[in-house]
Amino acid sequence: MPGHDHSHDHSELSETELRVRALETLLTEKGYIDPPALDELIETYETKIGPRNGARVVARAWADPAYRGRLLADATAAIAEFGFTGRQGEHMVAVENSPHIHNMVVCTLCSCYPWTVLGLPPVWYKSPPYRSRAVRDPRGVLAEFGVELPKDTQIKVWDSTAEVRYLVIPMRPEGTEGWSEDKLADLVCRDSMIGTALALLPSNRKGAA
Amino acid sequence: MNGAQDLGGQMGFGPIEIEVDEPNFHAPWEERAFALTLAMGATGTWSIDTSRYMRETLHPVDYLSSSYYEIWLKGLERLVVAYGLASRAEIGAGRMLEPAKPVKNILTAGKVAATLAKGGPPTGPQQRLPLSNKATRWWPGA
Incomplete structure (x- = not known):
């Protein structure tokens, strides 16, 4: 850099x-x-504004099917339910991971990023190596982040624009049935909402024994 | 327009440098460059598209060899000159040499939260001022 x-x-x-x-x-x-x-x-x-905001959104989508539906239908409005509105999050789209599809977000042209839910982007997100390669070799990029997906999982890469910003909803880890939203939010790391990581496993939760 | 910023699919930029527990800012000047850009955006003089344009039309060599907030700084210097809010001489001198030009809004500390919650500067037609070639061909300190 x-x-x-x-x-x-x-x-x-x-x-x-x-x-x-x-x-x-x-x-x-x-x-x-x-x-x-x-x-x-x-x-x-x-x-005040950082990835803890997005983690709360994702945790609620995991815990509350009605909220998940609202988030997928109109992410800007569903995120506004938390009071997270405004600059660099005016038009939000939530994209949900599944065993078949993994979503990953980039801004090839600059650094567009959903500030309202993730705060300011990390340097790697704004730098040429990620911006250039995310769209050509997403699987290789994920490997650099230590993420290996099953071969038959399709990777969808979303190129952000000055207007539309994406929030990835990572898959909810197994073994979290009945968890509170607060506890679930601890598993939602920043990179899992960009799509360059998976949600943490319960054993990796901060403070987990 | 295409240019140095249009990085999708380009090869040869090397590995991604991942920093554990990365701070938002890596030096105090980055904080100031960031906040200056937002505060000047809040004057309502230009749209977000124009501010991007003035970063992306930096000379390609300058764009690719500048850090992120260096690009913001250079873009902001070009914006204030292009819109007549300051002269090149003033940018060089670092002090006021000519009277200020009126702006629509001045962001005060008390208005920060409400301004951020409301969203970025609007892209009204009055802000899509055509920038002259002369303005976009000035590359401060390149």
Whole structure:
């Protein structure tokens, strides 16, 4: 990843750091931005909007067949039931995995990603290796993530757009009958909602013995 | 349009670099570049499509050798110049040299939650300003 291996302990500011500072100073002096709003934006995505949102959606779809039906019919509205609305999640589509079909999401052109349910995308999602190869060799990509699917499972790759964002509903792991939504949500890792992982097994749940 | 950003199916980019427990941001400047882009988007001056366009029309060499938030930074510099909110000289100087131009909205901290919940900037016709070739051919610091 170019520019991604900076050491964080040198005191000299890089050219990029200086450019960002210069731009923030300029736009503040012009009165176009309010610096406390920048802090609030950062804080929001650091603490309030992240993959835990999506995990709650998936857990409810697993636990409540009526909700699953609503989610598959109109994901934007079903996700809004949790209050997860807005920026980069205006038009959501939920795609459900089964033993026959595995769904995987990419944005080959940039980094379109369902912010309302997953937060900000990881660097690999935004980088050329994943974006280029997800559509040509999805099975090879999955192998790099340690996922091996049965040979007869079809892989569907969804290329996101500026408008439409996808949420993968991973398969519910066996041995979770009767679990609460909270407990189920612990199994729904971020990558399982992108389609580059499966949901965790009950034995891998955080805090599991 | 096609270009360096159109990566689907391209070969030769090597293995995927997976980072365990990856943070949202890898340096403080990335946080600022991210938030500046959102805050300037909230001024209602351009659409999300235009902001993408200005990233994707960076010179291909620059696009492919820049990190993600470097692309955002360069795209934002080009946007503010293309829409006359700041001049190239001001971008270079890092301070105001000319009076500001009025914008539709200024995002304050108190409006952040409601603005995000409402969704991205609308794509009204008034925002689909045709960008001149001159504007899109400026590649700051490329």
